[in-house]
Amino acid sequence: MSLTSPARDLLDRSHATIPLPAEDAEVLADLRTHAARFFTQDEETKLRHGSSDFNFGYRPYGRQYSVSPERPDMNSSFTYWANDPAKVPGHEADTVAPFLKAMARYWRVAAHAADQVLAGLAAHYGYHDDLQFRTSSYLEINWYLREPERDLLQDRHEDGHLFTLATSDGPGLEIETDGEMKQATVGDGRLLVMPGSVLTAMTAGHIPPLYHQVRNHQLQRRITTLFLVNPRLDRNIAPYATAGGEAVDVAALARTSGSMFGLPPAPVLAPPTV
Ligand SMILES: O=C(O)CCC(=O)C(=O)O
Numbered sequence: 207m208s209l210t211s212p213a214r215d216l217l218d219r220s221h222a223t224i225p226l227p228a229e230d231a232e233v234l235a236d237l238r239t240h241a242a243r244f245f246t247q248d249e250e251t252k253l254r255h256g257s258s259d260f261n262f263g264y265r266p267y268g269r270q271y272s273v274s275p276e277r278p279d280m281n282s283s284f285t286y287w288a289n290d291p292a293k294v295p296g297h298e299a300d301t302v303a304p305f306l307k308a309m310a311r312y313w314r315v316a317a318h319a320a321d322q323v324l325a326g327l328a329a330h331y332g333y334h335d336d337l338q339f340r341t342s343s344y345l346e347i348n349w350y351l352r353e354p355e356r357d358l359l360q361d362r363h364e365d366g367h368l369f370t371l372a373t374s375d376g377p378g379l380e381i382e383t384d385g386e387m388k389q390a391t392v393g394d395g396r397l398l399v400m401p402g403s404v405l406t407a408m409t410a411g412h413i414p415p416l417y418h419q420v421r422n423h424q425l426q427r428r429i430t431t432l433f434l435v436n437p438r439l440d441r442n443i444a445p446y447a448t449a450g451g452e453a454v455d456v457a458a459l460a461r462t463s464g465s466m467f468g469l470p471p472a473p474v475l476a477p478p479t480v
């Protein structure tokens with residue numbers, strides 16, 4: 207298998223973008239429409255579709271932070287694990303079912319993009335372990351409303367996964383380039399691939415995490431769609447590379463890295479049976 211260009215870009219400059227074909231861009235647009243319908247419902251309705259540990263479905267504002275619990279991220283979110291709507295409380299209700307169907311359609315798009323990155327990395331590192339990312343990854347939608355006070359809607363951080371595929375419907379995302387935080391110029395219809403701390407551990411430091419933050423442009427609302435790619439979480443896996451030191455337990459790192467942001471351990475889910 208040849209080295210795909212997103213993997214090449216990750217290795218050369220620590221981030222990459224992946225173009226979305228027109229029909230996939232439509233799937234994304236449809237997901238944003240359904241997300242906006244979900245998030246504009248009242249708080250009580252939304253809370254019915256979140257698990258009490260905040261791993262599945264709706265997560266209200268204030269539960270997640272980037273650096274310190276006193277400065278929560280200025281968004282609520284919705285999390286969809288392993289392409290399994292049944293993990294979301296009340297998943298059959300009209301107040302969430304159309305949104306979940308749109309998530310499932312976008313899952314295929316994002317998983318296909320993740321496949322391209324992972325195939326390229328496997329080719330580069332001569333890697334043969336099956337990472338089973340479809341069982342251990344999740345989609346997350348962030349919903350931001352106009353915020354008059356803060357300069358940053360999310361403080362500078364790195365994500366705690368192999369990588370994140372990110373796309374927003376408005377400006378704000380800034381990424382560290384040559385030591386400076388600069389507006390990410392991703393271009394319409396493309397996904398930004400941001401390496402996270404688990405990929406850094408997997409590559410023995412070769413691919414650093416992409417630090418990023420969200421600038422406040424006083425938008426009325428902003429939607430970010432993230433696909434957070436984890437390796438399998440149920441057992442330890444071989445890293446892509448070792449630096450001769452002690453082997454890192456990558457799966458354990460991926461299960462617990464959310465604690466930096468106030469999140470519970472990642473759920474270890476059974477692989478799909480179909
Ligand atoms: O909203 C964005 O552009 C980025 C969100 C983000 O970095 C995160 O939720 O980890």
Ligand SMILES: [Fe+2]
Nearest residue numbers: 363364365418
């Ligand atoms: Fe992030």
